[in-house]
Amino acid sequence: MTTPFTLNDLAAIVESRAAADAGSSYTRSLIEAGPARVAKKLGEEGVEAALAVACGAKVELVSEAADVLYHLMVALKVRDVSIAEVMAELERRTAQSGLAEKAARKS
Numbered sequence: 001m002t003t004p005f006t007l008n009d010l011a012a013i014v015e016s017r018a019a020a021d022a023g024s025s026y027t028r029s030l031i032e033a034g035p036a037r038v039a040k041k042l043g044e045e046g047v048e049a050a051l052a053v054a055c056g057a058k059v060e061l062v063s064e065a066a067d068v069l070y071h072l073m074v075a076l077k078v079r080d081v082s083i084a085e086v087m088a089e090l091e092r093r094t095a096q097s098g099l100a101e102k103a104a105r106k107s
């Protein structure tokens, strides 16, 4: 049985393709275009995913969600943030429910 593909695997692919030639790698060409271009793509894919949530077919949401995760990985790379840092933040948040955190912010 093959092991399931994970976000760590995707982050490793983005890391390695970031060092490739822009002519052979979409990842590298996006990174070379700079953070503003990467942010624009992430925003576009986020909107497309949101539209798929609101009124798309399930298969469209799967595709758009994959685009968002890929472009988020490129965005993290371009700003030098590791997936481990994001996962650590998510792990830290498991100590409290979202509603409790929201209430604490308002008090």
Ligand SMILES: N=c1c2ncn([C@@H]3O[C@H](COP(=O)(O)OP(=O)(O)OP(=O)(O)O)[C@@H](O)[C@H]3O)c2ncn1[C@@H]1O[C@H](COP(=O)(O)O)[C@@H](O)[C@H]1O
Binding pocket: 013, 014, 017, 024, 025, 026, 027, 028, 041, 066, 067, 070
């Ligand atoms: N998962 C992805 C992935 N998801 C989406 N995309 C690309 O993201 C782009 C999505 O943007 P759009 O739909 O707006 O397409 P577009 O208009 O052609 O894009 P732009 O010209 O506006 O940038 C497409 O070009 C997709 O091919 C991805 N490109 C790469 N990967 C992964 O990265 C790996 C390395 O890719 P390269 O860097 O190209 O070698 C691949 O093997 C995959 O594992």
